[in-house]
Amino acid sequence: MARHGKKYTKVAEKVDRETLYTLEGAIQFLKDNPTTKFDATAEVAFRLGVDPTKSDQAVRGTVVLPNGTGKKVTVLVFANGPAADAAREAGAEYVGFEDMLAKVKEGFTGFDVAIATPDAMKEVRKLGKVLGPRGLMPNPKTGTVSDDTATAVKACKAGRVEFRMDRHGNVMVPFGKMSFAADALCANCKAVIDALNAARPAAAKGLFIKRASVSSTMGPGLRLDPRVTA
Numbered sequence: 045m046a047r048h049g050k051k052y053t054k055v056a057e058k059v060d061r062e063t064l065y066t067l068e069g070a071i072q073f074l075k076d077n078p079t080t081k082f083d084a085t086a087e088v089a090f091r092l093g094v095d096p097t098k099s100d101q102a103v104r105g106t107v108v109l110p111n112g113t114g115k116k117v118t119v120l121v122f123a124n125g126p127a128a129d130a131a132r133e134a135g136a137e138y139v140g141f142e143d144m145l146a147k148v149k150e151g152f153t154g155f156d157v158a159i160a161t162p163d164a165m166k167e168v169r170k171l172g173k174v175l176g177p178r179g180l181m182p183n184p185k186t187g188t189v190s191d192d193t194a195t196a197v198k199a200c201k202a203g204r205v206e207f208r209m210d211r212h213g214n215v216m217v218p219f220g221k222m223s224f225a226a227d228a229l230c231a232n233c234k235a236v237i238d239a240l241n242a243a244r245p246a247a248a249k250g251l252f253i254k255r256a257s258v259s260s261t262m263g264p265g266l267r268l269d270p271r272v273t274a
Contacts, residue, residue: 049079049262051078051079051080051262052079052262052263052264055077055079055263055264056264058073058077059073059264059266061267063267064267064268064269064270065258065266065267065268065269066268066269066272067230067233067234067258067268067272068226068230070258070266070268071086071226071229071230071233071258072226073266074086074222074258074259074260074263074266075222075226077263078222078260078263079260079261079262079263079264080260080261080262080263082261083114083221083222083223084221084222084260084261084262084263085114085115085218085220085221085222085260085261086218086219086220086221086222086224086229086232086233086258086259086260087216087217087218087219087258087259087260087261088216088217088219088233088236088237088256088257088258089214089215089216089217089256089257089258089259089265090214090215090216090217090240090253090254090255090256090273091213091214091253091254091255091256092209092213092214092215092248092252092253092254093213093248093249093250093251093252093253093254094209094213094245094248094252095213096209096210096211096212096213098247100245100246100247101245101247101248102209102245103207103208103209103215103240103243103244103245104183104185104186104206104207104208104209104243105185105186105206105207105239105240105242105243106186106187106204106205106206106207106239107204107205107207107217107235107236107238107239107240108199108202108203108204108205108235109203109204109205109219109220109232109235109236110203110228110231110232110235111203111220111224111228111229111231111232112202112203112220113203113205113218113219113220113221114220114221114223114224115156115218115221117156117157117200117201118137118138118154118155118156118157119131119135119136119137119138119155119156119157119158119159119197119200119201120136120137120138120139120144120148120155120157120158120159121136121138121139121140121144121158121159121160121193121196121197122140122141122144122145122158122159122160122161122164122167122168122182123139123140123141123159123160123161123164123193124141124161124163124164127161127191127193128140128141128193130192130193130194131159131193131194131196131197133194134193134194134195134197134198134201135197135198135201136159136193136197137155138155141164141167145167145168145170145171148171148174148175149171149174151174153174153175153178153180155180156200157180157188157200158175158180158181158182158188159182159188159189159190159193159196159197159200160182160188160189161189161190161191161193162189162190162191165182165189168181168182169181179206179208186206187199187204188200205217205218205219205236207236207239207240207243215240217236217240219232219233219235219236220232220233222260233258237253237256237272237273240253241253241273253270253273253274255267256268256270256272256273
């Protein structure tokens with residue numbers, strides 16, 4: 045069993061496990077009861093009513109947080125020519141093709157998002173053993189495979205977050221920093237909820253979002269009222 049520190053325990057004692065919180069109430073509780081000295085990340089976790097063993101019920105997507113993530117996002121772009129130039133102008137930290145392929149093949153993963161042009165993907169797919177386990181493989185569904193590299197880079201820098209269901213049917217998404225204003229965190233979390241509902245697979249039956257809770261880094265979770273996620 046995981047052991048928690050005194051701050052966590054003190055805050056956890058204040059949480060009413062029988063209460064279903066409004067989003068505004070949960071976020072205000074987290075802001076009023078910090079568990080870390082650093083600027084913690086706010087996260088929302090979902091338990092989905094899908095069968096995670098069936099590929100047609102997989103859930104994956106992206107959401108642009110209206111108030112950003114509060115985190116500096118480092119971007120690598122696999123591209124040549126004008127697409128590479130556009131990516132550099134848009135602010136990508138690492139841009140190239142053969143040189144970037146070799147760098148990543150050697151184990152370099154010092155970036156948060158990888159973007160590739162469609163033409164580059166034939167070679168980028170060969171890096172699956174490095175990129176795949178870290179969730180860094182570019183994917184058309186998340187907007188990270190595109191000829192418009194400038195738009196893709198800007199979206200990632202502005203606060204686009206990818207979400208993906210795990211093998212147990214859970215999804216966890218960071219939606220900002222606890223230093224954000226409460227209304228900014230609420231807006232970001234609502235955007236995540238809307239994006240997740242929009243990503244509902246056609247094959248999913250019954251209640252889609254079964255449970256949801258919000259928490260901060262190293263803090264207890266507060267269960268949300270189902271009406272928040274409906």
